[in-house]
Amino acid sequence: MSMIQVNELEKSFGSERALRGITFNVEAGQIFGLLGPSGSGKTTTIKIMTGEFKPSGGEVNVNSYNYKQFAKNDYVSSLGILSDKSSLYERLTVKDNLELFRKLYNAPKGSVEKVLKDVGLESEIDKTVSKLSKGMKQRILLCKAVIHRPAILFLDEPTSALDPTTTEKIHDMLEELRDEGTTILLTTHNMDEATRLCDKVAFLYQGIIQDSGAPSDLRHKYKREEVHITYNDGTMKTVEKKEENRQLLNNVLFSEEVADVRTDFPTLGEVFKKVTGKELV
Numbered sequence: 001m002s003m004i005q006v007n008e009l010e011k012s013f014g015s016e017r018a019l020r021g022i023t024f025n026v027e028a029g030q031i032f033g034l035l036g037p038s039g040s041g042k043t044t045t046i047k048i049m050t051g052e053f054k055p056s057g058g059e060v061n062v063n064s065y066n067y068k069q070f071a072k073n074d075y076v077s078s079l080g081i082l083s084d085k086s087s088l089y090e091r092l093t094v095k096d097n098l099e100l101f102r103k104l105y106n107a108p109k110g111s112v113e114k115v116l117k118d119v120g121l122e123s124e125i126d127k128t129v130s131k132l133s134k135g136m137k138q139r140i141l142l143c144k145a146v147i148h149r150p151a152i153l154f155l156d157e158p159t160s161a162l163d164p165t166t167t168e169k170i171h172d173m174l175e176e177l178r179d180e181g182t183t184i185l186l187t188t189h190n191m192d193e194a195t196r197l198c199d200k201v202a203f204l205y206q207g208i209i210q211d212s213g214a215p216s217d218l219r220h221k222y223k224r225e226e227v228h229i230t231y232n233d234g235t236m237k238t239v240e241k242k243e244e245n246r247q248l249l250n251n252v253l254f255s256e257e258v259a260d261v262r263t264d265f266p267t268l269g270e271v272f273k274k275v276t277g278k279e280l281v
Ligand SMILES: Nc1ncnc2c1ncn2[C@@H]1O[C@H](COP(=O)(O)OP(=O)(O)OP(=O)(O)O)[C@@H](O)[C@H]1O
Pocket: 013, 016, 018, 036, 037, 038, 039, 040, 041, 042, 043, 044, 045
């Protein structure tokens, strides 16, 4: 079942076309990654789905709601949102912050303790937010976004500028949420994150989806059919993997003169560069 359906979506700001007709679907229980460099339209796409921006053209349906219904309370309460605008009350404790949101969303008692345990911060429950590290605050923001167990989670760069340990903890939590059936749409610049987490990604560049698919399918699609051979004397040779070289390549595997044989399997970052001509930074 498709949880998110985006069809020929357009968004212009004055004469600037931030989104130029993008189309994609996200299935229920998938983690979908929108990947693109700064200014490619990732945040604009999320803001349309959270009801902050109106589309200039095209169609968007999320969880059976059409974008014209995105201001409805029951739509809004089915979402969890983490963006650079998400914030906490710095002078309140972690518990008081999360209790506020628990009550706002009518989540059951005990949800605060449970969600803090999920991110490994149960021991910080009585700490004042201003005394937490940046990585801890980000994990508490994620707690705030998921305290009511939303059906859909929108995450705008959830791990940017976080250390590897915190990033790992956030990834574990997102995988758990996915396993519980939450549909997650995230934006990232981080290709390792996308490769590890996403069931499907879309490469967004200049407001256009340049290609999309499962990370491993995209890596296979754009791999070069070449074999790099290094001989014992240090010389190297690149041979195209095609029928007329079959005998040569078969022999290489058993040759005593060959030190190393390598094929190209590009990273998702290399695929992005191949498709868009641009580094994903
Ligand atoms: N409120 C706005 N008013 C005018 N232009 C905007 C507005 N929001 C976004 N834009 C423009 O739309 C384009 C896409 O911006 P967007 O924020 O969606 O990019 P992004 O991919 O999320 O970038 P980043 O990775 O830097 O967050 C940019 O050219 C930006 O200047």
